[in-house]
Amino acid sequence: MDEMKATSAAAAAAATAGVSSSSSSSIFTNYPLISAFVAFTMAQTVKFFTAWYKERRWDLKQLVGSGGMPSSHSATVTALAAAIGFQEGFGGSVFAISLILACVVMYDATGVRLHAGRQAEVLNQIVFELPAEHPLAESRPLHELLGHTPPQVVAGGLLGIVTAAMGHLLIIASSQT
Helix, strand or coil: CHHHHHHHHHHHHHHHCCCCCCCCCCHHHCHHHHHHHHHHHHHHHHHHHHHHHHHCCCCHHHHCCCCCCCCHHHHHHHHHHHHHHHHHCCCCHHHHHHHHHHHHHHHHHHCHHHHHHHHHHHHHHHHHCCCCCCCCCCCCCCCCCCCCCHHHHHHHHHHHHHHHHHHHHHHHHHHCC
């Protein structure tokens, strides 16, 4: 019984050994979280200006909407994974988890969500062609821009990696002063 208590106490101590109770740790200084947020913001901003360039009109929905170039989902998850890799090491479990989750998100963006968007286009066209007296003729159109093409996902991923790398370089530079 005493052996079991000692083993449990040792396991609890080992589990909490990596947890910092320092008051200097803050969500506002969390490098991986900041990298992910900055990458997301940059991707959405690029989409906003890209839409203006292509359509010559401002579309505020581009600041928060899904789909388009570059993929903000990809930028966010790759920035998070890369920042974790830079901070914790690329051989650690936390990096491995974040990398796998990033791959799942990017695969989903080019697979399920892209095809759901294409199906929405077809359904919207079918509803548009219905006679006015049909019960579905007045239904709201489905959102079509859901997923991403592979180039949009790659561009978002590269943006995320560059964002995390720049953040890492800023941290190194600020620690040397």
